[in-house]
Amino acid sequence: MNQVQPIFILPEGMIVAETIRTTLGPKGMDKMIVDSMGDITITNDGVTILEEMQIEHPSAKMIVEVAKTQEDEVGDGTTTAVVIAGELLKNAEELLDKGVHPAILARGFRLASIKANEILENISEPISEKDNKMLKQIAMTAMTGKGAEIAKEKLSEITVKAVKEVMGKENNVININKDNIKLEKKSGGRVDETELINGIVLDKERAHASMPKSVRNAKILLIDSALEIKDTTTSAKIKIKAPSQMQTFLEQEEKMLKSMAEKIAKSGANVVFCQKGIDDVVQHFLAKNGIYAARRVKESDMKALTRATGASIVGNLDSLSEKDLGKSGFVEEVKINDDNMTFVRECKNPKSVTILIKGSTEHVVDEIKRALEDAIGDVSAALKEGKVVAGAGSTETELARQLRKFAESLSGREQLAVANFAEAIEVIPRTLAENAGLDPIDVLTDLRAAHDKKQKWAGIDVFTGKVIDAWNKGIIEPLKIKTQAISSASEVAIMILRIDDVVAGSKKEAPMPPMPQGGMGMGGMPPMM
Ligand code: ADP
Ligand code: MG
Numbered sequence: 001m002n003q004v005q006p007i008f009i010l011p012e013g014m015i016v017a018e019t020i021r022t023t024l025g026p027k028g029m030d031k032m033i034v035d036s037m038g039d040i041t042i043t044n045d046g047v048t049i050l051e052e053m054q055i056e057h058p059s060a061k062m063i064v065e066v067a068k069t070q071e072d073e074v075g076d077g078t079t080t081a082v083v084i085a086g087e088l089l090k091n092a093e094e095l096l097d098k099g100v101h102p103a104i105l106a107r108g109f110r111l112a113s114i115k116a117n118e119i120l121e122n123i124s125e126p127i128s129e130k131d132n133k134m135l136k137q138i139a140m141t142a143m144t145g146k147g148a149e150i151a152k153e154k155l156s157e158i159t160v161k162a163v164k165e166v167m168g169k170e171n172n173v174i175n176i177n178k179d180n181i182k183l184e185k186k187s188g189g190r191v192d193e194t195e196l197i198n199g200i201v202l203d204k205e206r207a208h209a210s211m212p213k214s215v216r217n218a219k220i221l222l223i224d225s226a227l228e229i230k231d232t233t234t235s236a237k238i239k240i241k242a243p244s245q246m247q248t249f250l251e252q253e254e255k256m257l258k259s260m261a262e263k264i265a266k267s268g269a270n271v272v273f274c275q276k277g278i279d280d281v282v283q284h285f286l287a288k289n290g291i292y293a294a295r296r297v298k299e300s301d302m303k304a305l306t307r308a309t310g311a312s313i314v315g316n317l318d319s320l321s322e323k324d325l326g327k328s329g330f331v332e333e334v335k336i337n338d339d340n341m342t343f344v345r346e347c348k349n350p351k352s353v354t355i356l357i358k359g360s361t362e363h364v365v366d367e368i369k370r371a372l373e374d375a376i377g378d379v380s381a382a383l384k385e386g387k388v389v390a391g392a393g394s395t396e397t398e399l400a401r402q403l404r405k406f407a408e409s410l411s412g413r414e415q416l417a418v419a420n421f422a423e424a425i426e427v428i429p430r431t432l433a434e435n436a437g438l439d440p441i442d443v444l445t446d447l448r449a450a451h452d453k454k455q456k457w458a459g460i461d462v463f464t465g466k467v468i469d470a471w472n473k474g475i476i477e478p479l480k481i482k483t484q485a486i487s488s489a490s491e492v493a494i495m496i497l498r499i500d501d502v503v504a505g506s507k508k509e510a511p512m513p514p515m516p517q518g519g520m521g522m523g524g525m526p527p528m529m
Pocket of ligand 1: 076078141142144390392
């Protein structure tokens, strides 16, 4: 047989997977990443670790792509996806050693991956926006074993509320734009002081000390041009010959600035957020009118404010009308540690909300933020698709069992490949056990036995090593985490299997092997033989 074994390509991808597999699950360890500047990150988050690792080898880079796709599509399950990809490659190597042709193996993996999706759909359970308890459990599962664990009750409540607040529904299709949940970090407090604001938090203080510190029933003006007179020195070409002229000039300028403040006051606004600067004189007159103002607000925050308050951004004051103003129940300046921040609270049906993350140090708040992103991703994915499964290795064990049954219906080498794929999926319960210091063989034997007895949600209790019903224990995850992880992992494994050589391109910087359009979409795969 003409053997084209891509063996020399495989190990690189496997090493990537090995590096992060110790972080999987509630008992997974963290990694400390030290970059070239000496800055450190302590994390348990797969994609963060991979992003920081200096990965050069093309096939290893493809494994990193698996993590990125998972991150973009779901926001959680990156370690799972990479560990499965690594295991598929490892198992593939064994079969290649036994003389199975890579093309046959690739075909078997392809069959298995399609079947896997079907099985996962079948075993999943429905969920709707009304299932608050389950949504909270999903958020908690995402945070188990992470820095966020200490306050996971409160953080999961916040997660579910935030996601539901920004959720939209059109023709019964749920859409959620995660960008509308702003995660603002502030170190120097306790994690359980983390707070959901039905509105926006700006890292800005009020412009002038004599402005009010807080405003009830705020009517908010958003303006994206400066509240100043532009370039007095250059554009107003006035030659001042006498001191009186100077006086008139200044008076006139003050009149213009004062009229800006008056136009704002006349519109009914009592809060102003300006994307550019605000002249001292304007500040003074705004303050006199009891108006709260902040200047140099970021463009992204201005957009978020439109969604939270219903205001529209105006470009100049001449056409200003009350219709342009947004609303919020309460705007206040709050001192957090040494910084003053502006809270725009109590917005009605805000399309944009903020989670203000607190924690003792910067490293803590960073890790909480990553855990919240995972939780937000999972709750959103569950709501969008309306389907969930149980975790703790239960789904993977059940999937492997059904795939083995499917393998029996195939013939010869394909059967081998599908059975091999099934075993690779079991890397998840195996790794959860290993990371918990349990004997993976014992655990897997117990799990398989339970699944043979039709306990489809039998998973592993990582604290005792006993088999539990993961569903009843509330260890719940969105179906999408699993389907996405398995399809991108197998697509990359298949792609790597089909490479028989790495050829240096003519360009100095060798490009990565091309990925299919739109991430790992099945449609992008080359036709199978
Ligand atoms: P990933 O980056 O893949 O999300 P995690 O470190 O978050 O990696 O681990 C996810 C795995 O941990 C999933 O397989 C999930 O089912 C499992 N898991 C989560 N909570 C528990 C729990 N309480 N007991 C056992 N396994 C759990
Ligand atoms: Mg996770």
